[in-house]
Amino acid sequence: MDWGSALLWGFVATLFLTGIMAGSQGMHVTRMSIPYMLGSIFTSDRDRARVIGMIFHFMNGWAFALIYAAAFESWGRANWWLGTSTGLVHAAFVLSAGMFILPGMHPRMAGETRGPTPTRQLEPPGFMALNYGVRTPVVIIIAHLIYGAILGTFY
Secondary structure, eight states: OOHHHHHHHHHHHHHHHHHHHHHHHHTTSOOOOHHHHHHTTTOSOHHHHHHHHHHHHHHHHHHHHHHHHHHHHHHTOOOHHHHHHHHHHHHHHIIIIIHHHHHHHOTTBOOSSSOOOSSOOBOOOOGGGGGGOTTHHHHHHHHHHHHHHHHHHHO
């Protein structure tokens, strides 16, 4: 495995994914902020949560880039359509399993069956993250397709 390439292009792909997600939130296409959701696991300070979450999000981007690179190595090739296909599988996992288990892992997120409390004030994402807007799944899928395409093309 080419670790340098995986880490470089994993960083670039994560920049694009994060930019798409942040831009979509800024344009009110979705209400979801992955960095805020991740960072608020560790702190209740909203500003600090965004910083911590951004660091954690980029670390996750690198970890997933290594998984993508391992898949490319096992297939003996990497290209845009293999990366995009892997991105689609990644997005499907995030939207189904990831969003499903997040309230159980997050100390400040209400659950589907337990409402908000003074500590648990974040809204749970719900099925396919639809609680953050009906266009949220589309944004997540597009962002992950581009993430995968970048890795597949340049790895």
